[in-house]
Amino acid sequence: MKRFIGFIRKEFYHIFRDRRSLFILFGMPIAQILLFGFAITNEINNVNIAILDHSKDTSTLEIINKISNSKYFSIKQIISREAEIESVFQKGKIKAVLNFEKDFGRNLIKKKSAQIQIITDATDPNTANSITNYINAILQNYLQEKNKSIQLDYQIIPQTRMVYNQELKSVFLFVPGVMTIILMLVSAMMTSISITREKELGTMEILLVSPLKPFQVIIGKVVPYIFLSIINAAVIVLLSIFIFKMPVEGSLILLGAESVLFIITSLALGILISTISDTQQSAMMISLMGLMLPVILLSGFIFPISSMPAPLQVISNIIPAKWFIIIIKGIMLKGVGLAFVWKETLILIGMTVFFIAVSVKKYKIRLD
Amino acid sequence: MKNENVIEVENLTKAFGAFKAVNAISFEVKKGEIFGFLGANGAGKTTAIKMLIGISHPTSGKAKVVDFDVYTQPEAIKRNIGYMSQRFALYDDLTVQENINFFGGIYGLSRKAIRQKSKDSLVELGMHEISSKLVGSLPLGWKQKLSFSVALLHEPKIVFLDEPTGGVDPITRRQFWEMIYKAADQGTTIFVTTHYMDEAEYCDRVSIMVEGKIEALDTPKNLKQQFKVASMNEVFLKLARNIE
Numbered sequence: 199m200k201r202f203i204g205f206i207r208k209e210f211y212h213i214f215r216d217r218r219s220l221f222i223l224f225g226m227p228i229a230q231i232l233l234f235g236f237a238i239t240n241e242i243n244n245v246n247i248a249i250l251d252h253s254k255d256t257s258t259l260e261i262i263n264k265i266s267n268s269k270y271f272s273i274k275q276i277i278s279r280e281a282e283i284e285s286v287f288q289k290g291k292i293k294a295v296l297n298f299e300k301d302f303g304r305n306l307i308k309k310k311s312a313q314i315q316i317i318t319d320a321t322d323p324n325t326a327n328s329i330t331n332y333i334n335a336i337l338q339n340y341l342q343e344k345n346k347s348i349q350l351d352y353q354i355i356p357q358t359r360m361v362y363n364q365e366l367k368s369v370f371l372f373v374p375g376v377m378t379i380i381l382m383l384v385s386a387m388m389t390s391i392s393i394t395r396e397k398e399l400g401t402m403e404i405l406l407v408s409p410l411k412p413f414q415v416i417i418g419k420v421v422p423y424i425f426l427s428i429i430n431a432a433v434i435v436l437l438s439i440f441i442f443k444m445p446v447e448g449s450l451i452l453l454g455a456e457s458v459l460f461i462i463t464s465l466a467l468g469i470l471i472s473t474i475s476d477t478q479q480s481a482m483m484i485s486l487m488g489l490m491l492p493v494i495l496l497s498g499f500i501f502p503i504s505s506m507p508a509p510l511q512v513i514s515n516i517i518p519a520k521w522f523i524i525i526i527k528g529i530m531l532k533g534v535g536l537a538f539v540w541k542e543t544l545i546l547i548g549m550t551v552f553f554i555a556v557s558v559k560k561y562k563i564r565l566d
Numbered sequence: 567m568k569n570e571n572v573i574e575v576e577n578l579t580k581a582f583g584a585f586k587a588v589n590a591i592s593f594e595v596k597k598g599e600i601f602g603f604l605g606a607n608g609a610g611k612t613t614a615i616k617m618l619i620g621i622s623h624p625t626s627g628k629a630k631v632v633d634f635d636v637y638t639q640p641e642a643i644k645r646n647i648g649y650m651s652q653r654f655a656l657y658d659d660l661t662v663q664e665n666i667n668f669f670g671g672i673y674g675l676s677r678k679a680i681r682q683k684s685k686d687s688l689v690e691l692g693m694h695e696i697s698s699k700l701v702g703s704l705p706l707g708w709k710q711k712l713s714f715s716v717a718l719l720h721e722p723k724i725v726f727l728d729e730p731t732g733g734v735d736p737i738t739r740r741q742f743w744e745m746i747y748k749a750a751d752q753g754t755t756i757f758v759t760t761h762y763m764d765e766a767e768y769c770d771r772v773s774i775m776v777e778g779k780i781e782a783l784d785t786p787k788n789l790k791q792q793f794k795v796a797s798m799n800e801v802f803l804k805l806a807r808n809i810e
Contacts, residue, residue: 200671200674201671201672201674204667204668204672205668207668208657208664208668211659211660211664212657212659212660215659216659399653399655399657399658400651400652400653400655401656401657403655404649404651404655404669405672406621407620407621407647407649408644408672409641409644409645409673409674410672
């Protein structure tokens with residue numbers, strides 16, 4: 199045990215004396231969560247729009263007032279002809295034009311249906327999409343109010359996206375993803391790099407010739423990263439609770455336990471990577487290409503899995519991060535307990551056992 | 567006492583598929599001896615050493631190191647040997663003292679023993695004033711000498727040195743060999759590989775490996791007589807040429 203503590207102390211010296219790994223360990227989680235929280239966002243604020251109102255009746259006036267009273271839009275221009283739309287967009291300030299049809303208000307009452315055209319500047323497709331959704335939501339809201347007083351029995355079906363994002367905080371959706379990426383990065387990449395570093399320096403050979411058993415060497419290298427990853431997970435959760443006021447609906451203990459499980463899964467992956475690579479550089483490349491990209495692209499963090507082509511949906515199943523994101527989204531946002539995520543938890547445990555078994559086998563082959 | 571064998575190897579073989587990297591080598595090493603293990607690059611030296619220090623399993627043959635069998639007691643072997651590899655192998659980002667503490671620790675030395683030993687060897691190396699410097703800031707020769715002291719820290723019965731003086735200047739090499747002699751005088755057996763033929767002359771006995779086999783094994787003096795040449799360098803060249 200004393201040997202072991204000495205080993206771990208040595209590992210901490212390595213980490214704290216290397217500015218690069220310190221930055222990856224502590225700078226990056228904070229930078230990422232702040233970036234995703236403040237800068238990279240699907241929310242829109244004070245978007246400049248123009249109005250083309252062919253009807254100019256009470257209904258259109260009410261709708262226009264409602265839009266301009268929201269904090270999302272500010273009406274910068276009123277135009278009177280279709281021909282102006284093009285030039286308005288070309289100036290670049292205006293991101294959307296609302297075009298009310300002639301006799302909008304009358305059609306709404308008589309035909310129970312009126313038309314409004316939302317033209318958006320799709321050079322930035324995400325923003326355009328959001329603008330459309332927000333305007334739809336405002337229209338929907340207006341109709342609901344109207345329906346209360348006058349019996350109008352038609353509906354605009356709102357986009358499900360608004361239902362998810364009811365609080366209009368995209369940071370809530372990013373936190374689970376960022377946490378997953380950070381834990382994966384710290385656990386898998388940092389351990390695989392630190393193990394291959396010993397190989398590269400030749401110290402691994404010295405350690406293998408020492409009375410330490412190979413598994414002791416590996417565990418000694420991994421334990422410090424378990425600690426650091428747990429600290430990181432805690433920092434991310436605290437930042438999201440206190441800076442972004444994110445509610446954690448479910449049990450913090452379950453959240454912690456699941457995080458530790460995912461950390462161990464990632465460490466097992468890191469060990470596996472280190473058994474198949476001999477240099478720090480190849481360990482880093484494998485971690486980045488083999489882990490980070492799939493995590494970002496296929497885990498459902500940014501692109502929803504349900505909208506992927508079928509083969510990719512199948513592939514996404516073998517990515518541990520996918521299951522972890524499902525688990526922590528469930529715990530954080532929906533407040534579910536273990537009863538709802540036991541299947542995903544079992545899958546993660548299974549993957550961990552598999553990775554460890556393969557690494558042990560590979561490790562033995564190398565020794566022969 | 568001098569006739570006690572600490573390494574006994576009989577027909578030791580390591581095959582990778584059809585290729586025999588080490589082909590039925592046999593030799594003994596006596597206690598306190600400086601045994602030179604020579605051979606060109608790729609002759610199988612490193613593979614042979616790896617089997618002796620318990621990190622590679624032989625394909626066939628017998629080998630005993632410090633009375634322990636390489637097949638069944640690799641852990642006991644590891645406790646009783648020291649090893650220094652051709653690549654410098656201390657941690658650059660740890661200080662001299664931290665390196666000593668770490669390696670002493672993994673060999674299970676008590677803190678008190680480590681303190682005493684490290685003080686002695688640092689004074690001997692003339693490094694006690696820089697014990698809190700990072701190893702990475704030391705010149706290569708100092709690192710090599712420190713590395714050797716670290717390998718001796720747990721008082722091993724045999725020290726395996728795999729090209730310990732690669733890339734070091736002649737003066738430091740000279741000092742390094744003085745350290746080797748001193749350790750041998752105290753009863754430690756030295757098993758050393760080298761590329762420098764002048765160093766081969768310093769050994770009590772040398773073996774020369776060519777393509778997986780030991781082609782010559784004797785004292786440097788006898789080998790020179792046998793091949794009727796004036797230096798070990800020529801012995802080596804003659805052997806290598808004959809094979810071709």
